[in-house]
Amino acid sequence: MMASFSEAGRVGNEMSVAVTRTEAEEQLVRQFAKVAPELPGGARVAELRSKAIAGFALTGLPHRRIEDWKYTDLRTGIKAAYPPAVCSQAKVDEALIRAALGTALAGVPCIALVMLNGRYVAKMPPRGQEAGTGWEFRSLAAAMGEPDRSWFWQNFERDVGGSESAVQALNTAFLTDGIVLKVREGARLELPIHVISITDAKSPVALATRTIIRIEPGAHATVIESHVGISHASTARQATAVTEISLGEAAEARHIQYLSGGADVVHLGRWHVSLGKDAVYRGFQLTAGVGLARNETHIQFTGPDAKLDLSGLMLGRGKDHIDTTLVVNHTTTGCEGRELFKAVLDDRARAVFQGKVIVAPEAQKTDGKQMAQALMLSEDAEFDSKPELEIYADDVACGHGSTAAELDEDMLFYLRSRGIPLADARAMLIESFATEALEKIEDETLREAARAIAVAWLGGATAR
Amino acid sequence: MLEIRDLTVRIADEDKEILKGITLTVPKGEVHAIMGPNGSGKSTLAYAIAGRDGYEVTGGDIRWDGQSLLEMEPDERAAAGVFLGFQYPLEIPGVATMTFLRSALNALKKKRGQVELTTPEFLKLIRAKAAELGIKDDMLKRPLNVGFSGGEKKRMEVLQMSMLDPHLCVLDETDSGLDIDAIRIVAEGTNRMRGPDRSMLVITHYQRLLDYIVPDKVHVLSGGRIVKTGGKELALELEKSGYAEFAGKAA
Known part of the structure; x- marks a missing residue:
């Protein structure tokens, strides 16, 4: 494996730049060679893994000279690669x-x-109740051993990663397990399916997991994904987490991610969402206090007249770095896209928003709106926002906006003049700022849970 | 009793003083009107009393119930009984009116050493007060002032005033942007609060509000000074002659 660790891929049009591998990059390739024999899946999977790590070996970790990673440099963000996590003996209970x-x-x-x-x-x-019978799931490790599950393999093999995406490549290479979920045609799940990924290792570990979700035509489902640690374990983890979710014709999905864990967490997430004709997808990403998070979402409209609403709330303090990167690809007519991301940033925290919306020539009647807003609680906080519209169709309504502001002094005075102490008035206004994003979560129980997490974080008690 | 003595105020970052020595006393049980042209310092006086940042008191004192307000934070002044009705009440998205009022009321009760209201007590109180002002339940559930008309915002100011039970009410251009019906509702709400324990300072550019809230005294503010004080008939004189005669005096 070391032999293929060449400089060729990295150099590209930067021939003059001499690149040396970082310690972390070398560790990752060495680790793969060591753990590969124990990873799940047969020869078919092993081949994909080898392809992925070879691609990674060419490019290494993305860094600031790569346009999509301009604000989030993993070569400096990941100094050392943690060893892959091993099975835990802990009993899972409530x-x-x-x-x-x-x-x-x-x-x-x-x-x-x-x-x-x-x-x-x-x-x-x-x-309480059952979610209903219209769904089935496998562990990903089990699904890897079932060659006849064709839709799974289609999704699984669609994007190995290779040199185009180091995150996808590392995820493919080191993947230990995950969830494969199917909601059958026309089924309506009464309860959310909550994929809870917990780390309880005693020392820093690396994780690679994947969720593959198929919502068949006319089916409705809510899926929550949480990536969390627990307080009595080590708080350091490096994770790659990929989610593939495809919605069939007129399917509806609500998809919520909760990410937390503290300053020592590196979370590299990638979502691929595809929407069929008339499908409705509502995604929400809540990131509360993560040292280095990258949530990269790729949206593909595969049929006309689908509706997308993708929103999120980024909460950062200390030196947290939270990156939300979207690529919304309109390739068919009459689709609607709404994206609203908000960030609350204290201390030296930094949020990044990159929102690229591509409207292909044939994607007439596209209706797209995008907004990114940051509330800066400290002079040292930073918000980098890069909205991009690439419109090739002529009959579309698309817009984007971006703001960064401090707490409004007039509003603060108004609240204080009514007897509300400064700290409470600030908290009220910060919550007020976050609320518009939280209200994108339609389900009241879930919305209030997300609000409780946000309020606890704002109150200084960062929930893990 | 509100006692303002030799008050000079300047706005931070600006060199010139806006208030150039105001002396004014409003005994308990009285309503005084402050009238004056635009730019005379009316709102500056209101903000100085309420303690807004950036309104720097460079001389004199503001005392309420014998105690100087100058060293107090805005929320402490509220606890001491001061209420400012805003000329332009702010919209606070994402904070339900009901939640806001409850937080404010309980914060004040706590600071005043009173018992906080239970939920049923609070609901009963707010429903009764809202009904007096023609404020519907759904308005209380909406975010504070968001999407409210000018009249609705002012009614909400009066509702807040009656809920928070202040003893010094400063109303800054409460009539601006209101039609006669709205003025009447707001004035009735204000008049209900008149009483032997309260002092009120009603700031207005026009006389017509004073048809509904009849003041005990009228002070004319021009160029940062009080240039004339009289009874309620002074407002009527001003309505006829305008502020032109005072422009010279202030200079």
Whole structure:
């Protein structure tokens, strides 16, 4: 493997730049050679893994000279690669889930599919009712051993990563497990499916997991994905997490991600969402206090008249760095896209928003609106916003906006003149800023859980 | 009793003083009107009383109930009984009116050493006060002032005033942007609050508000000074002759 670790891919049009591998890049390639024989899947998967790590070996970690990673340099952000996590002996019960999620989110009725240190361990019995019978799931490790599951393989093999995406490549190479979920045609799930990925290792570890979701035509489902740690374990983890979600004709999905863990967490996420004709997809990403997070979402409209609403709330303090990168690809007519991302930034925290909307010549009647807003609580906080519209069709309505502002002094005075102390008035206005994003979560129980997490974080008690 | 003595105020970052020595006393039980042309310092006086940042008191004092307000934060002044009705009430998206009022009321009760209201007590109180002002339930559930008309915002100011039970009410151009019906509702709400324990300072550019809130005294503010003080008939004189005669005096 070391032999293929050449400089060729990196150099490209920067021939003059001499590139040396970082310690972390070398560690990753060495680690793969060591753990590959123990990773799940047959020869077919092993081949994909080899292809992926070879691609990674060519390019290494993305850095600031690569346009898409201009503001998030992984070569400096990841100094050393942590060893892959091993299976945990911990017993999964409600107490563990509560410790990992906090009481607000743990209290949301759901069917929980629990992953511990990168391995699927348990389906938790629903509290109250069943989600219904119109769905099935496998662990990803099990699905890798079932060659006849064609839709799974289509999704799984669609994007290995290679040199185009280091995150996808590392995920493919090191993948230990995940969830494969199918919601059958016309089924309406009454409860959310909650994929909870918990890390409880005693020392820093690396994780690579994937969720593959297929919502068949006319089906409705809510999927929550949480990536969390627990307080009595090591708080350091490096994770790649890929989610592939495809919606069939007139399918509807609500998809919520909760990401937390603190300053020592590196989370590199990639979502691929494809929407069929008349499909409705509502995604929400809540990132509360993560040292280095990259949430990269690729949206593909595969049929006309679909609706997308993708929103999120980034909460950062200390030296947190939270990057939201979107690529919304309109390739068919009459689709609607709404994106609203908000960031609350204190201390030296930094948020990045890159939102690229591409409207192909044939994607007439596209209706797209994008907004990114940051509330700066400190002079040292930073917000980098790069909206990009590439419109090749002539009959479209597309717009974007971006703002960064401090707390409004007039509003603060108004609240204080009514007797509300300064700290409470500030908290009220920060919550007011976040609310517009949180209101994108339609389900009230989930919205209030997300609000509770945000309020707790704002109050200084960063929920893990 | 509100006692303002030799008050000079300047706006931070600006060199010139806006208020150039105001002396004014409003005994309990009285309503005084401050009238004056645009730019005379009326709003500056209101903000100085409420303690807005950036309105720097360079001399004199503002005392309420014998205690100087100058060293107090805006929320402490509110707890001491000061209420400012804003000329332009702010819209606070994402904060439900009901939640805001409850937080404010309980914060004040706590600071005043009173018992906080239970939810049923609070609901009963707010429904009764809102009904008096013709404020519907759904308005209370909406975010504070967001999308409210000018009249609705002013009614909301009066609702806040009656809920928070202040003893010094400063109303800054409460009539601006209101039609006669709205003025009447707002004035009735204000008049209900008149009482032997309260002092009120009603700031207005026009006389017509004073048809509804009849003041005990009228002070004319021009160029940062009080240039004339009289009874309620002074407002009527001003309506006829305008502020031109005072422009010279202030210079």
